[in-house]
Amino acid sequence: MNKFTKTFTAEPHHIDELGHVNNSVWVQWIQDMATAHWSAVADPLHQEQFFWVVIRHEIDYRGNIAEGENATGTTYIPGDAKGAKSVRVVEFTDANGKPLVTAKTTWAMLDKESGRLARVRPEVLAPFRQSE
Numbered sequence: 001m002n003k004f005t006k007t008f009t010a011e012p013h014h015i016d017e018l019g020h021v022n023n024s025v026w027v028q029w030i031q032d033m034a035t036a037h038w039s040a041v042a043d044p045l046h047q048e049q050f051f052w053v054v055i056r057h058e059i060d061y062r063g064n065i066a067e068g069e070n071a072t073g074t075t076y077i078p079g080d081a082k083g084a085k086s087v088r089v090v091e092f093t094d095a096n097g098k099p100l101v102t103a104k105t106t107w108a109m110l111d112k113e114s115g116r117l118a119r120v121r122p123e124v125l126a127p128f129r130q131s132e
Helices: 023-041 044-049 122-129
Strands: 004-009 050-061 070-076 085-093 099-111
Touching: 004 023, 023 050, 023 070, 023 085, 023 099, 023 122, 044 050
Parallel strands: none
Antiparallel strands: 004 070, 050 099, 070 085, 085 099
């Protein structure tokens, strides 16, 4: 499986009244991870033909970071697609490798031209299956 990694730094506008990254920011970072992975790995033709929308998030919040601290996100697609749906895992850790946030998200692929659901063909996920 092809894992993708990206680091995020907690900025002042990410911080809530508890002094750490707000849960809504983690959701945005989860989406940013998926989008960046798609842009970095997917076949350019597939990027022109399709786009993804999230249809479900399952998120476990285990820790947090404060302003100026970093979280490293790792994402991967753990299994085969089912019709137009594909599951993605996103895991965030702090600078010491401690788990912070883990998410399992379900995405649906749409055809850009028609706006309709499109079955995820094996060749679309193939670049995400390669070893690092």
